[in-house]
Amino acid sequence: MGDQHIVEHHHHAPDWSGPDSVRHPAVGRAPVVLRGRVEEMARLRAAVAPGAGNGVYVLHGMGGCGKTAVAHTLFRHAVDHAGRIGFWVNASDPSSLRAGMLAVAADRGASDAELTGARSGLRPAADLVWHHLDASDRPWLLVLDNADTPAVLRDGGWLRTSPTGTAVVTTRQAAAHWWPGAELLRFGVLPRADAALVLQDLAPHAGSTEEAAEVADRLGCLPLALTLAGGFLAHQIIDPWNLTEYRQGLDGAAGHHPVELIDRGAETGADSRHLLSRTWQLSLDALTAQGLPEATALLRLLACWAGDPLPLGLLAGAGLGTALHPSRVESALRGLLDHSLAELVPGQVRCLRVHGIVLDSVARATPAEQREHLVTTAAGLLGALLPEVPERGAQPPAVLLLAPHVTALLRRAVTWGVAPEIVGEVVDRVVRLVVAVHRSGDFAAALALAREALDIAGRVLPADTVPLIRLRTRVGRALFRVGRFEESAAVHQEVLDDCERVLGPDAPETLEACWRLGSPLYNLDRVADAVLLNRRVAREREAALGPTHPLTLIIRKSLLEMAGHPDAGTPRERDELLAEGPAVIADCRTAWGNDHPLTVGGELSYACALALAGRPDEALHHARRALSGYERLLPPGHPLLLNTRSTLSAALYALGRREEAIEQGEILVEGRRRVLGPEHPWTVHAEGLLRKYRAG
Structure with a gap:
């Protein structure tokens, strides 16, 4: 019997894990029509026009801002209309980048031996x-998509210029x-x-269209x-x-939950880049x-606030224990800026x-045990x-x-x-x-802010707790x-009732x-x-705090302002209140100085009382002092300045100085229309005064 020769045949699949194609964009859901981006697309189309080359264009921006959609639209234009070969490479990680770029080399004529040498490290792959x-x-367009780790491109020399392409x-x-x-x-x-x-x-x-715009907002x-x-x-469907x-x-x-609802629109099996939550x-x-x-x-801390411009001064001294030392805030912020998770706003x-959707997504993923600390x-x-106690007038822009x-933090x-x-x-x-x-x-604006906060906090705090009071x-x-005086009285009466019941009368x-x-x-x-x-x-207040405490002086000033009204009490009671005027002003001046808002307000309150009491000559003196003081303290058109002009004009008219009264009345009406609106009761009152002055 002769020798038997057994021959085994082994069939191996090629050792290749590269992309199936670099000639077609590997994107998720391509846009039906690319909306917006008109200027950017004009620039990019010019970059793939006949004869263009040696250009590198970096489309950068936060995740989800449509960079890949723009690149896809350019790719289709370059291939379908500009006579270019298009190459699309996933550059999100070193292995995908390397495999994709070698596939590009193969497409452009690299031999099997060359490719094998590059894959085995015997030949520089990027070269x-x-x-x-x-x-x-043929001219070409090369898209390196999702290159979020630039070091991968730089360290391997994968990104270069060439006269034959873009x-x-x-x-x-x-x-x-x-x-x-x-x-x-940059894309936003x-x-x-x-x-x-x-x-x-x-x-x-x-x-x-309007409903679509509201959802877009x-x-x-x-x-x-x-x-x-x-x-x-x-x-x-259902x-x-x-x-x-x-x-x-x-x-x-x-x-x-908004983030969960939005993610329900993703295609089955979508990767993290196509999910808002990830x-x-x-x-x-x-x-x-x-x-x-x-x-x-730091981003979790920022997620406590809103997506509106946030003053950078707010982050001074920020720290979260071992998770974020104040000395590391600067580098952490730089990282967020570099990765397009945040942007600086000049002004x-x-x-x-930080975009509001980013903040909502990050907040949703924040561990429960960290939330109270944040x-x-x-x-x-x-x-x-x-400021603990803001002054009247213009506030710091920040x-x-x-x-x-x-309100975002409260929510x-x-x-x-x-x-x-x-x-x-x-x-x-x-x-x-x-x-x-x-x-x-x-x-x-103060009313809108307070009401919004009251609506939010009222979901968890009883109305009669001190913060909500x-x-x-x-x-x-x-x-x-x-x-809105009747509404104001109703709110204050409810607050007073709750305070007396819960906190006591004093x-x-x-x-x-x-x-x-x-x-x-x-x-x-x-x-x-x-x-x-x-x-x-x-x-x-006088019994508890003394006569010159700011809170006591404020109420003494308020009481003084009512002293001249005929319904403020008996003639004797009104005279006693009115006689307090010089003492109130003197106490304000002694405690706080001539230019303090309390002192200037005391002058105005006394002027109002004197004008109502039929003593215009004395009222004029104090009204002028109040006007001069408020002009130093407040911006033009501030309501307190306008109130002073109201008292000043009334005193001038009572003294027969009609032209001066009309001048002040015109300033008053214009200011109240602009600041308070034409329907405000004080605007209507000012217009009545001006008509009276003009009628003589």
């Missing part, structure tokens, strides 16, 4: 790729030092009209969020939603890998801005920037920028379910800001200043409520009731 790109017989990079990395010689194009959110069109492109039957006009929302609306229902869901209707984590993971884990802690006040820290930082942030504290006492601390910051806005003269008082005061909050109720009552011609309340407060 091989660019050799064949340089030698290409390279485009999409990245979240905004730092210019990563892209020497490249032209940087879409204009409102274009954002609405994105929704209508995807879900044309879901609602009107709620989504912050972020392309990824718009695409996911449109995808959700377009693919509902019970299709319209745009209005979707907006209500984003606002929490039926228990929906895309930002890619950047945070990269920052941690770069030795900046503090960036995550009178240097500000930082809220407490955020409240403390706000407290450091807010303070007025805090309005959306105090976050309530949503996160932090302890009621911590919610109370946040309400204290709201009250301090409301006072600052009120004293700037913007009473309508103080907030309700501010609502009543703002209502009074905007001329508590500071109770006395404050007494005094504040007097103002609308006086303007509703319930003068006797107002005087009675003021007398009660004056008596209690």
Whole structure:
């Protein structure tokens, strides 16, 4: 028997893990129509026009802002209309980049031997790729998508220029030092009209253009969020939603969380870049890998506030224990800026801005055990920037920028379910800001801010707790200043009733409520009731604090202002009140000086009383002193300045100085129309006075 020869045949699949294609963009859901980006697309089309080459264009911006969609649109233009070969390479990690670039080399004629040498490390891979790109017989466009770790490109020499083609990079990395010689194009959110069109492109039957614009506003006009929302609306089968229902869901209707609702529009199996809840984590993971884990802690702190411009001064001294030392805030912030998770906003006040959708997503993923510490820290930082007792007049611009942030912090504290006492601390910051806005003269804004905060905090705090009593008082005061006297009186009466029941008749909050109720009552011609309340407060404060304490001087001044009214009491009682005028002014001057608002206010109160009492010559002297003082202290047009002109004009007219009275009356009417509006009772009153002066 002869020898047997057994031959085994082994069939091996090629050792190749490269992309299936580099000639087609590997994107998720391509846009139906690229909306907006007109100027950027014009620049990029010029970069792939015949004869163009040697260019590198870096499209940078936060995750979800549509960089890949722009690159995809350019790719299709280059291939379909500009006569170029298009190459699309995933540059999100070293292995994908290497495999994709070698596939480009193979497409441009690299031999199997060359490719094997490059894969085995016997030949520099990047040199091989660019050799064949340089030698290409056709112009090309190379897109390096998702290059969020620029070091991968730089260290391997993968990004170069070539006379035969144009390279485009999409990245979240905004730092210019990563892209020497490249032209940087920054991408942010879409204009409102274009954002609405994105929704209508995807879900044309879901609602009107204006409804689409309202949903776009709620989504912050972020392309990824718009695409996911449109995808959700377009693919509902059993019970299709319209745009209005979707907006209500984003606002929490039926228990929906906005981030979860938006992500429901993703395609099955979508990767992290195409999920709103996950895309930002890619950047945070990269920052941690770069030795900046503090960036995550800082972003969680920023998520306590709003997506509006945030004064950078707020971050002075920020710290979160071991998670974020104050000395590391600067580097953590730089990391967020470099990865396009935040941006600097130029202006009178240097500000930082993070997109609201990013903040909501980060807040949702923040561990429960960290939330109270974050809220407490955020409240403390706000407290450091807010004045304890704001002066009347113009407020620091940085303070007025805090309005959306105090309400956002309050909403976050309530949503996160932090302890009621911590919610109370946040309400204290709201009250301090409301006072600052009120004293700037913007009473309508103060009212809106106080009411919004009251609505949020009222979900977890009883109305008769001290923090909400103080907030309700501010609502009543703002209502009074905007001329809604009956509503103001009703609010103050409810506050007074709660204070007396919960805190007792002598508590500071109770006395404050007494005094504040007097103002609308006086303007509703319930003068006797107002005087009675003021007398009660004056008596209690003088006994507890002394006659020259600021709180005592304020109520003495308020009582003095009513002294000249015929309904303020008997003639003897009115005379006694009026006789207090010089003493009130002297005590203010002794305690606080000539130019203090209390002293100037005392002059005005005495002038009002003297004018009402029929003593215009004396009233004129004090009104002029008040006007001079307020002109030094307050900006033109401030309500207190206008009040002074009202008293001054009345005294001038009573003295027969009609032309001067008309001059002051005209300034008064113009100012009140502008500041308070034409329907405000004080505006109407000023117009009546002016008609009277002109009639002679």
